[in-house]
Amino acid sequence: MAYLHNEIRNETHLVPGLPVDGEQAWSDFMNSVNTKICRFAQHDVIFYEGDMADRVFEIVEGAVMLYKLLPDGRRQVVEMLGPQALFGIPAHGIYDCAAETLVPTVLRSLRRRDLEEQMDLQQHITRCLLSQMERLHDHAVLLGRKSATERVASFLFRFVANRGGVGCTGPAKGETDEETVRLNMTRQEIADFLGLTIETVSRVFSDMKRRGVICIEKTDQIRINNVCGLCHLTGAH
Amino acid sequence: MAYLHNEIRNETHLVPGLPVDGEQAWSDFMNSVNTKICRFAQHDVIFYEGDMADRVFEIVEGAVMLYKLLPDGRRQVVEMLGPQALFGIPAHGIYDCAAETLVPTVLRSLRRRDLEEQMDLQQHITRCLLSQMERLHDHAVLLGRKSATERVASFLFRFVANRGGVGCTGPAKGETDEETVRLNMTRQEIADFLGLTIETVSRVFSDMKRRGVICIEKTDQIRINNVCGLCHLTGAH
């Protein structure tokens, strides 16, 4: 497959369900129980924090963010999820986060009880949870210890697939090191995800543009001119 | 049981393994496979981020923190775990965090393979993970959206059992609303957990003392004079 450096990548920043061994058993199970398919528009609310958690969701297509609110309205987005991810599995009987779509999204939901009765499929769930948890660990580092620029750079970097891993070898040989990404998030959502304000996010974007790191093609479509350079701004190296 | 308001509570701030239905099956399993008991002193390192993850750990007794480092040395503590909690189950083959004891600790470890082969015990693991995840969500809110005072207040509040839940009714009738807690963490560890610096943590403690909210009996033993008042400082109400 050709390396399409102008392709707009769209899902790598999301926590996926891992493609795992349990996949087949999982889909058999999902077909055996009473599931519901629901369609949501962009920025629709799926449930609120504190709602009774009687259904568990799997993302068929689209993207969902989970967030929590403080009573004075401050919001913190804690997870961004993509296809195959599971959410709405609460440790107690109540959702501990609100869930909202980032793009038009298709979900499959099932009764929580059906899931709980099915013990031998827990491995699939476990892997999804572990994957989400590692992302949360990284996110805690971002929130607790990174500067505004590092946060935004890390955020943009999530959208680039196959880069920044342990043995990242830089851009594919002979290719320019650029990448265009579509964010599908408002500045407010980005700010709430990164623990910043709208204004700071905007200023960092402008600053990166001024320094030639990125081009803002549309407000939510950004060309990264030098992925490797951006990576160095993330604070991870 | 009498309500001992001078008792030094010691574990409520840690993520526990939930006392669940799977408990019996879990302990049967742990007895059936080849486990190792290891003892660690306070502030011992159990493993480093990036180590090969071949063993999974259960806390028998004590407390463990998980943290990540940025290359320039900035550290972020992402979880604090207590008895029955599981850790060292990686989504990939490598530990994504370092683990260090907070107090002298006893661990039981088993080979990761033994755990993975045992599918029907995943429910116990799932519940541990879900419980840890909810804490991580709350922690993200703390790191992303709370002030220094709110962070420290939330931190202290973790040490107080049975308070701050949805239907918290205030102090037990007729009792003073105070509580003495032992932190078992250095200022540096607290700072890294809360995304602050040593100095800020120290200043907030001093300020709370000046305002009569707490008394610092020893550097790591603190009397909360008014639990309800502290709760209001957490930003959660």
Place this chain on the structure above:
DNA sequence: CGTCGAATTGACTAGGATCAACTAGTGTGG
């Protein structure tokens, strides 16, 4: 009593928040 590391306190700085003004982009209706 002296030493050493941890904690506290003080003075100063800076990064990001706040508040306000302005601009661009989108949709509506005449």
Place this chain on the structure above:
DNA sequence: CCACACTAGTTGATCCTAGTCAATTCGACG
């Protein structure tokens, strides 16, 4: 097709919280 309104985003000026750097105090231990 353009005028207008409305929202999202950008930019600027100022403020303030928490960070930095340095000096001092505290506490544990030999």
